[in-house]
Amino acid sequence: MTHEILTLLETAQRWHAQGKRLVLATVVSLEGSSYRRPGVRMLIADSNEMCGAVSGGCVEKEVLYKAQSVFSKGIPKIMSYDGRYRLGCEGILYLLIEPFHVSESLAILLESINSRISFNCVSYYSLSEGEDTSLGSQFIIDSVMIPVQKNYQPSEEIQLCFEQEFPPLFQLYIFGSEHDAVALCRMASEMGWRVTIIAAPDEAKTIDFFPGAYELLTLTFAEIESYSFDSDTAIVLMSHSFNKDVQYLIALAEVKPIYFGLLGPSKRREQLIHEFLKHKPETTTDFLDQLYGPAGINLGAENAHEISISIIAEILSVTRNQKPSPLREKKGRIHE
Structure with missing residues (x-):
């Protein structure tokens, strides 16, 4: 949803100005059913503040816990959450957790969203849990690539790709x-x-x-x-x-x-x-x-x-x- 990503990006800009380090969690794949579908995101600050949600509330604490290694090592990772054996969701969620680098390009993206220009976000992932430097996401607007991680470049080794289109704000x-x-x-x-x-x-x-x-x-x-x-x-x-x-x-x-x-x-x-x-x-x-x-x-x-x-x-x-x-x-x- 475009308004959700707009809120997340504006929050990222504000938290970055306050000197906080950031991590982005994205649901990139789903097996079975869940409260939210792939494409939902959550922004996490090193102060443990969160913006957005990736479920109805049953997953967020575990995502926060898993994000700590991304803060400490700066390496993206895949985590899965199997709701079939817990209360709440009844599917398996796969989440990409990666460092969020706030660059000057973020302001360009925000301006484009506010100007009602559509854009895309592409996430490269695997279904294997753990850290992997080839994982990552990038926004694409008017053929311009804006990576979530600093200097991120997609790797040919990654076979799975989740692409999401964001229409103009309704x-x-x-x-x-x-x-x-x-x-x-x-x-x-x-x-x-x-x-x-x-x-x-x-x-x-x-x-x-x-x-x-x-x-x-x-x-x-x-x-x-x-x-x-x-x-x-x-x-x-x-x-x-x-x-x-x-x-x-x-x-x-x-x-x-x-x-x-x-x-x-x-x-x-x-x-x-x-x-x-x-x-x-x-x-x-x-x-x-x-x-x-x-x-x-x-x-x-x-x-x-x-x-x-x-x-x-x-x-x-x-x-x-x-x-x-x-x-x-x-x-x-x-x-x-």
Whole structure:
């Protein structure tokens, strides 16, 4: 998850500035089932501080213990964790634990992530436990290699490779500034989404009103029409003003986000579309078909926080291409 690696890298930069030595643990392979899948990471400082997690909590202490030799020797290693004989996970995890060198290139990587540029991370590993100088990882962005370890170069001796692609940070644009927008903003930011509040110029709100918001923009409808939205974006209209929502729809008529939600009942949605088509009669059905209204899945939600959960759940189901249903009704593994 891009927001997780962003938090980890920002923490690495901060801890390095405090003079701490760092180790990175990455789940590179899995046999059976586990709480988290390959690609999750945990940063460890020589002060025994940890950022991130590689499981639901059953593995981290052992990873911390195994990391001590990496701090003392500076040599990467593979550790395995067999959860079949312990409480918690029921699979075998293989983790690459390696020294984390903070270089000037890390700032370039962070800038690229914040600029919504996708990147990859490649880890070279084996399934044999123990130390091995040929083990290691590197980030790849625009064909530039940024090794995790200082001066690391992949070895031809390593046959196994785990590669992970990190898409641009997922972002949510909330059109509205009332109390339910505050609830949705807070919950979405806790998901790691980059949340932007769009308010009309006549709405006297500051970003302090929206905990977790990345930015607050007061835009005219004309400015919204010229604003750029990419496909890794969700939009929710929740201004509680019928006229504003109509104008927002008009301004966003050419936008194709991955999710476009309309707060309010079905009757209001039909009224919005009817009024919208008076101004945009040439609009194709493709635009109308992408509208999710009423926004959210049926959870019986009533208050602002419950409705926010419902909307976030629907956004997740759309972005992950999943039909919401109880997991107990699912046949087979949770993650295919």
